[in-house]
Amino acid sequence: MKRAILDCYTDEPSGLGVPPYLGVYPRYIYGRIKPAYYLTIDDLRSWKKKKKQSSKPSQKTDISVYNTTKNSQDVQKILESISELIIILGVHTPGKYLSAIPGTLREVINLTRGFKCKKVLTGPAVSGTQLEGGKFFERVNENEFDEMRDYNFDFNDLKAREGASVIKQINDLRIIEIETSRGCPGKCSFCLEPVKHKYVRFRKPDFIINEIKELYNLGCRHFRLGKQSCFYSYPWLEELLKVIWQECPEIKVLHIDNVNPNSVTDEKTELIVKYCTPGNVAAFGVESFDTKVIEANNLNTTPEQTMKAIRIINKHGRKIGSNGMPKFLPGINILFGLKEESKETHNENMRWLNKIYKENLLLRRINIRQVNIYPGTDLQRTAGNKYLKKNRKYYWKWRNEIRQKIDWPMLRKIIPEGTILKEVRTEVYDGKTTFGRQLGTYPIIVGIKKRLPLKSFFNVKIKSHMLRSVVGEVV
Ligand code: SF4
Structure with missing residues (x-):
């Protein structure tokens, strides 16, 4: 059976899968069903809206199509060729994301309408999802999906490790959750x-280490x-x-x-x-x-x-x-x-x-x-x-x-004025300003008043402070 995974990203009290993070769901599911295509909601948005990043200096980076995969040119072909699409979705602890927008149920229903493959919803959304704080969850209309599936993975089995190779379909750096x-x-x-x-239940160290080792051997260097x-x-x-x-x-x-x-x-x-x-x-x-x-x-x-x-x-x-x-x-x-x-x-x-x-x-x-x-x-x-x-x-x-x-x-x-933050990775533009952050858990956002190449690393000297971010210049 030909299958594809559609990652609409996940955010829960315990577990993040919004880029630049790669969550556990796509990896574990891939381990169980591979070979399979891996697509993101950004791939579908960019295919449906024929959207491409603008390079005009006056414009903001369009973060709705920032996290496309190696399969982004073949979305239609893939969706027409598969018999099952496994949709990973669900935000329980919504936040502000610098370079990604998680998909909503309504959006994914609209984007996949008309394709004949079986649509399976999984991930935290099975118990509801909501992109904005202070609200009731977005209810799943079960008629819109062919199946709601709780994979119920045993994290002490080998499937988690075997799913590491999904990273080969992502052409960008990821922090692995x-x-x-x-x-x-x-x-x-x-x-x-x-x-x-x-x-x-605690996961045995051997299984965690073997999974990290597998990802490491595939080139991953950033883990949380x-x-x-x-x-x-x-x-x-x-x-x-x-x-x-x-x-x-x-x-x-x-x-x-x-x-x-x-x-x-x-x-x-x-x-x-x-x-x-x-x-x-x-x-x-x-x-x-x-x-x-x-x-x-x-x-x-x-x-x-x-x-x-x-x-x-x-x-x-x-x-x-x-x-x-x-x-x-x-x-x-x-x-x-x-x-x-x-x-x-x-x-x-x-x-x-x-x-x-x-x-x-x-x-x-x-x-x-x-x-x-x-x-x-x-x-x-x-x-x-x-x-x-x-x-x-x-x-x-x-x-x-x-x-x-x-x-x-x-x-x-x-982070007093004059601090040098090493290896700040540039992520998005807002007009003439580039925003970046170090890779890791809760990194501070750094604004640099210059358009620098994106997805590149710079050392930045801090010049001033906003309420929750800092402004700096490249040294
Ligand atoms: S019940 Fe939930 S919010 Fe409370 S400590 Fe446990 S994981 Fe955290």
């Missing part, structure tokens, strides 16, 4: 992870151990990190994502600083510093525990690394729209963030978003969008206060 565990002992009111996976709810909870952390370097000594980036502050210890932090590359970030799902909200939503960390974890990571990780960034810093996620949210919630968030700032502790970034409401979660059953509706009028003001009073001065401490 690697899975280390599934499930979460927590039960946060809004989260689908405990709904999707009843138990916490990011698909899990807490990297610090991984039981074979030292063995894993040590053997990755023994087997793949020329890795350029090895970062992590998602950490539960309760699990942070001095010992594990030292290991992560030792074995991972600089610019690394532990993203803490704090969501709120308001104890009422924490209790009502069953969040799994208290402000005191978060402070303790921030102190530990700062103690071991804030030294500047070889790429110009601190070696390892914490990051914080704040979520608007949770149960019991009030004006006092914002006051509490500001009180604790100020405390962090005044103690001269560094946070690499504060991610603020509005909660999405997914079926099967406690939030959907008990409150829905009640608090979003009630407090939405304050969100701009709350967010702006955090950006102005905490983010901006913090950024100036982390």
Whole structure:
């Protein structure tokens, strides 16, 4: 049977598959069904709209067609020749993406209409998807697809490794998202992870290492151990990190994502600083510093525990690394729209963030978003969008206060004027400005007031600071 995979990109609390990241779904599925074509939503957009990147200096890069594959010239031929199209789609934690736009259900239905092949929907969208924060999920109309399939991969089998060769169909550099565990002992009111996976299961180091080795042998050098709810909870952390370097000594980036502050210890932090590359970030799902909200939503960390974890990571990780960034810093996620949210919630968030700032502790970034409401979660059953509706009028003001009073001065401490950031990769144009970032987890966006060749590396000296980005010049 001839098949194609259509990657519309995925973003979940534990796992990112939006370019420049390559998520686990396309690799695991490819491993199971290969040979198969790999297409992206950008390939379909560019075929359908006959769109090409403009090279006019006045124009912005069109990020809707930025991530085409080696198959982009043959989209029609491929779609006419296959008997099954496996569509990977689903955004549960929408963000702003510098050089990609994930596909929506409506878009993919329109773009694939008229093709006779069997259309199979898979990925996080099977439980709903939403590209904008603060909304209910986009419902799947099952009539539009021939099948909804949950692949239910066993990550301790060989298929994951065998899917690595999908990278051969991508003609661009990718940061490879690697899975280390599934499930979460927590039960946060809004989260689908405990709904999707009843138990916490850890992937054996051998399987992770063999998968990384396979990708490494195909030329991949940038990895993030990011698909899990807490990297610090991984039981074979030292063995894993040590053997990755023994087997793949020329890795350029090895970062992590998602950490539960309760699990942070001095010992594990030292290991992560030792074995991972600089610019690394532990993203803490704090969501709120308001104890009422924490209790009502069953969040799994208290402000005191978060402070303790921030102190530990700062103690071991804030030294500047070889790429110009601190070696390892914490990051914080704040979520608007949770149960019991009030004006006092914002006051509490500001009180604790100020405390962090005044103690001269560094946070690499504060991610603020509005909660999405997914079926099967406690939030959907008990409150829905009640608090979003009630407090939405304050969100701009709350967010702006955090950006102005905490983010901006913090950024100036982390990347002071004159810092040289190494290996900034240029990604998009906006008029005469080029935007780029280092490859890795949560890299800072760098604006350079010049049109530089894209997808190239430059060392950049920092000249000034925006709220969440920096401006620099090539040195
Ligand atoms: S800690 Fe909470 S938000 Fe994070 S994965 Fe677990 S249940 Fe989900």
